[in-house]
Amino acid sequence: MERLQKVLAHAGVASRRQAEKLITSGHVRVNATVVTELGTKVGVHDKITVDNVPVVGEAPVYVMLYKPRGVVSTANDDKGRKTVVDLIENVPQRIYPVGRLDYETTGLLLLTNDGELANRLTHPKYEVDKVYVARVTGVPTNDAMRQLRKGVTVDGETYAPAKLKLLSSDAKKHTAIVQVTIHEGKNHEVRKMLAAVGYPVEKLKREQYGFLTLKGLQNGDSRYLKPEEVKELKRLTGLAE
Ligand code: URA
Numbered sequence: 593m594e595r596l597q598k599v600l601a602h603a604g605v606a607s608r609r610q611a612e613k614l615i616t617s618g619h620v621r622v623n624a625t626v627v628t629e630l631g632t633k634v635g636v637h638d639k640i641t642v643d644n645v646p647v648v649g650e651a652p653v654y655v656m657l658y659k660p661r662g663v664v665s666t667a668n669d670d671k672g673r674k675t676v677v678d679l680i681e682n683v684p685q686r687i688y689p690v691g692r693l694d695y696e697t698t699g700l701l702l703l704t705n706d707g708e709l710a711n712r713l714t715h716p717k718y719e720v721d722k723v724y725v726a727r728v729t730g731v732p733t734n735d736a737m738r739q740l741r742k743g744v745t746v747d748g749e750t751y752a753p754a755k756l757k758l759l760s761s762d763a764k765k766h767t768a769i770v771q772v773t774i775h776e777g778k779n780h781e782v783r784k785m786l787a788a789v790g791y792p793v794e795k796l797k798r799e800q801y802g803f804l805t806l807k808g809l810q811n812g813d814s815r816y817l818k819p820e821e822v823k824e825l826k827r828l829t830g831l832a833e
Contacts, residue, residue, distance in 0.1 A: 594633065594634060595630075595631065595632070595633060595634075596611075596615060596620065596622065596627060596630070596632045596633070596634050596640070597611040597612045597615060597630060598611075598707070598708070599634055599640065599647070600614065600615075600620070600640070600642065600647060600707075601707020601708065601710075601711070602652075602705075602706070602707050602708065603640075603647045603648065603705070604685055604686040604687060604688075604705025604706075604707070605642055605647055605686070606688070606707075607688065607707055607710055607711065608707050608708075608711045609711075611707070612630055614642055615627060615628060615629075615630055615632075616628050616630065619642050619643050620640065620641070620642050621640070621641045621644075622634055622638050622639070622640055623638055623639050624639070651685065652704065652705060652706040652709075653683060653685045653687060653704060653705055653706075653816065654702065654703075654704045654706065654709075654816065654817040654821075654822050654825075655680055655683060655687060655702070655703045655704065655814050655815070655816055655817065656700060656701070656702055656703075656804060656806075656809070656814060656815055656816075656817055657676055657679060657680060657700075657701045657702075657703060657813075657814040658698070658699065658700065658806050658809040658810065658811050658812060658813050658814070659676055659679075659693050659697070659698055659699055659700075659701045660679075660698055660811050660812045661695070661696050661697070661698055662674070662695065662696070663675060663676055663678070663679060663695070664676070664695055665689045665691075665692040665693050665694075665701060666688075666689065666692075667686070667687075667688040667689070673695075676689050676701055676703065677689075677703065679812060679814065680703065680814050685705045686705055687703040687704055687705045688703060688704070688705070688710070689701055689702070689703050690702040690703065690704060690709075690710045690713050690714060691713070691714045691777045692777075692779075693798060694780060694783070694796070696795075696796070697796045697797065697798065698796070698797045698798075698811065699724070699796075699797040699798030699799060699806065700798045700799065700800065700801045700804060700805070700806050701798070702801060702804075702817075703814075708831065709822075709825060709826060709829065709831060712829035712830070712831060713825065713829060714777055715829075716776065718828065718829040718830065719775045719776060719777060720775065720801065720802035720828055721773050721774070721775050721800070721802060722773070722774055722775070722777070722798055722800065722801055722802075723771065723772075723773045723798070723799050723800035724771070724772045724773075724774070724782050724796060724797065724798050724799065725759070725769060725770070725771050725772075725796075725797050725799055726769070726770050726771075726772060726782060726786060726793045726794075726795065726796050726797075727767055727768070727769055727793070727794045727795040727796075728767065728768050728769075728770055728786055728791040728792060728793055728794060729766060729767060729791060729792050729794055730766060730767070730768065730790065730791045731758075731761040731762075731763060731766070731767075731768045732756075732758060732768060732770060732786075732789070732790075732791050736789040736790060736791065737756045737758065739789050740753075740754050740756050740772075740785055740786075740789060741753055741754065741755070741756055744785055744788050744789065746784045746785070746787075746788040749778065749784070751774070751776065751778065751781055751784070751785050752774065752775065752776050754772050754773060754774045754785060755771075755772070755773035755774075756770060756771070756772060756773075757770065757771040758770055759771055767794065768791070770786070770791075772785070772786070782796060783796065802824075802825065802828060803821075803824060804817075804821065
């Protein structure tokens with residue numbers, strides 16, 4: 593027997609947290625009865641529906657997308673904008689993004705229907721290093737870089753120490769390219785950190801997620817992760833098979 597929210601997440605219906613909301617708000621039935629209790633355990637013979645749609649266990653899939661600018665990192669957008677899921681063709685399973693990249697941010701985004709792995713990858717306890725490259729206005733001083741390496745607090749939100757590397761600068765154009773490595777996944781984290789020390793981000797790309805890189809992918813392309821890559825992500829998050 594498994595907890596209902598876990599079964600929903602594994603089936604690719606939603607992330608664990610979203611599944612909990614679906615349950616408590618009365619969208620989920622088990623054997624035709626609405627269940628709002630989060631601890632409810634279900635087995636393989638129970639008939640589960642979400643808004644009357646049967647939940648069928650699916651094979652887990654893991655996809656890497658080179659996200660372009662101008663798409664939202666959700667499975668459905670209430671404003672009707674193009675989503676990252678719209679860009680992925682030929683994957684029959686319902687998948688959703690692991691964390692987010694901003695609408696204007698490009699780069700490496702994982703999508704899966706494996707709720708357990710997605711939850712672990714976005715959990716502060718397991719969060720893996722993410723490497724971003726930012727073009728900023730201005731050329732960061734050593735002092736600004738030092739502040740970010742120590743961690744900064746913006747509007748009451750504390751961002752953990754980041755690794756910073758000044759890749760290049762153009763004093764005439766008043767811009768610089770900075771590599772930023774963080775392990776948290778807070779909203780707009782890189783933009784907020786850099787703006788806080790006086791260097792607003794003009795352009796942002798995530799180049800690496802843990803050991804995964806965009807090598808071989810063009811902007812907008814996606815590919816399945818290799819079995820050994822999935823295994824390594826599971827190992828990193830304590831889900832070794
Ligand atoms: N930090 C940001 O500011 N934006 C992103 O999309 C990702 C990290």
